[in-house]
Amino acid sequence: MTKRAYNFNAGPAALPLEVLQQAEKEFVDYKGAGMSIMEMSHRSKLFEGVNDEAEQLARELLQVPDDYSIMLLQGGASTQFAMVPMNLLSAGKTAAYVNSGSWAKKAIKEAKLIGETRVVASAEESRFTAMPNLSQLDLPEDTAYLHLTSNETIEGTQLAAFPDTGNVPLIADMSSDIMSRPLNVSQFGMIYAGAQKNLGPSGATIVIARNDLINSSQAGVPTMLRYDTHAKSKSLYNTPPSFAVYMVGLVLKWIKGKGGLAAVEQLNRAKTGLIYGAIDESGGFYSGVAEAESRSLMNITFRLQSEELEKLFIKGTEEHGFVGLKGHRDVGGLRASTYNAVPLESCQALADFMKEFQRTHG
Ligand SMILES: *Cc1c(COP(=O)(O)O)cnc(C)c1O
Secondary structure (H helix, E strand, O other): OOOOOOEEOOOOOOHHHHHHHHHHOOOOOOOOOOOHHHHOOOOHHHHHHHHEEEEEEEHOOOOOOOOOOOOEEEOOHHHHHHHHHHEEEEEEEEEEEOOHHHHHHHHHHHHHHOEEEEEEEEEEHOOOOOOOOOOOOOOOOOOOEEEEOOOEOOOOOOOOOOOOOOOEEEEEEEOOOOOOOOOOOOHOEEEEEEEOOOOOOOOOEEEEHHHHOOOOOEEEEEEEHOOOHHOOOOOOOOOOOOOHHHHHHHHHHHHHHOOOHHHHHHHOOOHHHHHHHHHHOOOOEEEEEEOOHHOOOOOEEEEEEHHHHHHHHHHHHEEEEEEEOOOOOOOOEEEEOOOOOOOOOHHHHHHHHHHHHHHOOO
16 A cells, blocks of 8 residues: 555645556556657647546536636646736726735736736735625726635635626636635636646646637737637647646546535535534634634644644644645644545544644643
8 A cells, every 4th residue: 555644735735546546557658659648749639638628527517608718728826817917907997806815915916017906805904814805895997807816725714705796707816726616607707726736736727717808818918828829729829738737637537526516515524624623622722713704625724822832733743644734934823735635534634633732732
């Protein structure tokens, strides 16, 4: 048996063991081609099949409507921070942003480089321990789009519901919670996510966008940074991250095999319930960072009473086969990332460890 860590890394993150084993089987010789995926032409029939299948599975799992394109690009979610305003923020219009935390801030910073940008809701005053209230949004008359971050990976907060923005396209960075729960894609103009949290290895970025938005890209945007370039060529305008796309396809197939997004959400709730339970039942020994209604199903942030105790906790986890429980360097504390591929057993083991650590250090 392969020894696998209890992997709570924030990203790149755990992949399903079954997926890794499938990739291992096909690694040297993909379907009798006498070569690996990485060595074959991205114009070959075999790779076209891989590319089409990944797109089709994403379409099926998220029930993406026909008037949306799905692209698998390079550059990570961070490139999308710039591509969104470059393509969709025209002169005389305003880009509206929700400032929910560290990742939202990075998206806002890029938009400001491109054009008129306004923050219409912010959780900065509560130090991002909750998602901003989006029920009474006041959008400028000339709003090009509203951008939000569905899950703040660093702070451990997640939106439970999305605002109705009427005719204003809603654009979401879903890098750390895409495919973790069912989604009504038709509510959005565009969704994007780096693959390395919930969908596969780093190197591929999924973009799901309504065609009328893709087709209204600003003139003057360079070819590689235009959505229409990639949508028209089915993500094969230039050499794609072929191995990453293949891995994303395998992960999507695995999600389908689990019973789809409703089943995955149920499992994610069971997993996080174990760890949030250990926090809530600790009588204050552990304290959750996020407020209850904004708690993330993907990144559980919590603290102990002192940094010394947190250091001891990290040391203890490392001795017991856990990886990745240190909080982000910007916020400190502890964080357990419980993405789709993190097994229930890892979460049970962590909850057990937390109780034992409290018994011996409380
Ligand atoms: C990780 C992450 C990003 C950055 O993704 P890259 O692919 O590294 O550019 C952006 N947004 C969120 C919410 C993330 O979790």
